[in-house]
Amino acid sequence: MNILVPVVSIIFSLLVMGIILLIFFQRSGMSWGQAFSETLSAYGEMFSWPFGNVYGIYQTLLKMVPLAFVGLGLSFAYRMKIWNIGGEGQLYMGAFAATWGALFLFNGIENKFLMITLILLMGAAFGALWAAIPAFMKAFAKTDEIVVTLMLNYVAIFWVDYLVYGPWKDPKGYNFPLTAEYPESAKLPTMFNGEVHVGIIMVIVLAVILQYVYSRTSWGFNSAIAGDNQKAAKYAGINIGFYTIVALLVSGAIGGMGGAVQMMGIQHRLQHGFSPGYGYTAIIIAWLAKLNPLAILLVSFLFGGLLVGNEQLQMFYRLPLALIYIFQGLVLFSLMGGEAIFNYRIRFVKERAVEE
Amino acid sequence: MNIDSSIITTTLQATIRAGTPLLFTVLGDIFTERSGVMNLGLEGLMLVGAISGFAVSYSTGNLFLAVIAAMIAGALLGAVHAFFTVTLRINQVVSGLAITMLGTGISGLWGKGYIGVVAAQFKTLEIPFLSKIPFIGSVLFSHDILVYISYLLVPLMWFYIYKTKPGMILRAVGESPAAADARGINVFMVRYFYTMLGGAITALGGAYLSLAYTSMWIENMTAGRGWIGIALVLFATWDPAKAMFGAYLFGGVTALGLRMQAAGTTISSHILMMFPYILTVAVLFFTSTEKIKLKVGAPAALGVPYSREEKT
Secondary structure: OOOHHHHHHHHHHHHHHHHHHHHHHHHOOOOHHHHHHHHHHHHHHHHHHHHHOHHHHHHHHHHHHHHHHHHHHHHHHHOOOOOOOOHHHHHHHHHHHHHHHHHHHOOOOOOHHHHHHHHHHHHHHHHHHHHHHHHHHHHHHOOOHHHHHHHHHHHHHHHHHHHHHOOOOOOOOOOOOEOOOOOHHHOOOEEOOOOEEOHHHHHHHHHHHHHHHHHHOHHHHHHHHHHHOHHHHHHOOOOHHHHHHHHHHHHHHHHHHHHHHHHHHHHOOOEOOOOOOHHHHHHHHHHHOOOOHHHHHHHHHHHHHHHHHHHHHHHHOOOOOOHHHHHHHHHHHHHHHHHHHHHHOHHHHHHHHHHO | OOHHHHHHHHHHHHHHHHHHHHHHHHHHHHHHHHOOOOOOOHHHHHHHHHHHHHHHHHHHOOHHHHHHHHHHHHHHHHHHHHHHHHHOOOOHHHHHHHHHHHHHHHHHHHHHHHEOOOOOOOOOEEOOOHHHOOOHHHHHOEEOHHHHHHHHHHHHHHHHHHHOHHHHHHHHHHHOHHHHHHOOOOHHHHHHHHHHHHHHHHHHHHHHHHHHHOOOEOOOOOOOHHHHHHHHHHHOOOOHHHHHHHHHHHHHHHHHHHHHHHHOOOOOHHHHHHHHHHHHHHHHHHOOOHHHHHHHOOOOOOOOOOOOOOOO
């Protein structure tokens, strides 16, 4: 029952997207039969490469890392029903801070371990700083965090744009909006013949830590109570303001760390639009995984694969990247709609159960 | 006429042009939010309006049909939002985000065949006599017909919301749906209607972009205007007259940014672009207490799904 809605949502969304693709192919001049087989082969391509081929799986793992980082970060706030949708901005601020560290503040540090640790801390600090704005506003003035975190996403993106188009632009970069490359000491070590960086290990370790925190510590217990019932939490002596601030700060710190890892692992330089909306996809991932850290890893792997598969479709079927947004929107709607129906219409569930 | 004043004239003219898509968007969302439904899907609605208007203009050459098509598309997407937020009562923010994702995706896929093609466009229609007034004439009355419609829409909407009975019902539903329900008003119908109407007007803002402003289809051509629109609705405190002021203010920022880029100044347009978002955060912060919210006229039930079972 618990995983029924997420699984059905994904299958339903894939079906609807298949119909959209079918219409798209038919309208671009194919017969319905041709369009049908084209849709099937596109779907085959979309899944076989990212999940059924060793190089495709490497790519999927690479995409999974930022998604899982931000998804885990968001889950930390969502458990308290604090709707941080600023994952994208926190990711960008983390990437900004990492670049600041790698190219300017710590430039010249040769020790890889020291350099990477410092940059991770920078990323976490600036992610937390970015989340501190809505955190303090919420704790002290009851300002709604949703729109604030959303708006700060755009501020962060424009800030990075300002830097890469302006003062930080690489003079040797042929006028592209990107910074100079990180020094060697600021690049993450890799595994599998250099195909995958160690960020994947970091994010798995983080998920295990969070699983422990949620299930075995007083923080996990108290924050869950505060999320379920603020009044009960207050009577139990839980300081809601303090928990709100810490939840958002940690949430932002994890997202920021994700930005730093993405920079040190793959990008190796700050770049305009380096994220294809990881921060928004992570919202869906956190929901689908029901905020369970290990499930977030799994769902991130699935969505990472879908991103890779979508890129394949773009290359071989000349389909626009926009397809992934349709899919994400569909998943979000069917997930939320499905939950609403399951939660509020008990009779309806029984009827459906009989049908199925 | 000397050089300086003609630069001012053209900049102000560009301000109106850049402000018009924002104005439509904000006016549409004021209708929706006044009924108590928050819609963060403006960006998606605008994109769908832009592509459907452009596609119909391309295939029929009829601009009237193009505008109607854009508005119908916006109303349909608005109906989706209403279904999920009013009927299923899911989180309005999440639904709005999903609307933006869907709208971005659908417009990107649909628009793939329209990149680089030319379609019928709105042309400048100088209003007789009025456009001959020095300065004001060229700033205000040398535009296309959609701009004039937006001029008219502002006072009409203001009058409708504050001075007519349906306007009063709209405000009642946004303020206290339970009380409106007790008076026999169908809260669900009202919310559906204004979410669809708002979607249609917002989509018209998108169609203005593809049919008059840039005169072509570009993927993601709204470039964040939908989000600025959300900011402006707050800034305008749900008042159509203030919305006009806000839309032209940010239209002016855009026009000035372009002009400064052309002149090669050192202030980055990216820094300028942050301004509306920072302003929104500030407005949210200073209006977050209940007392101020009442004072500025925020719909009290904004963002709260209505359920007849749960009495508050």
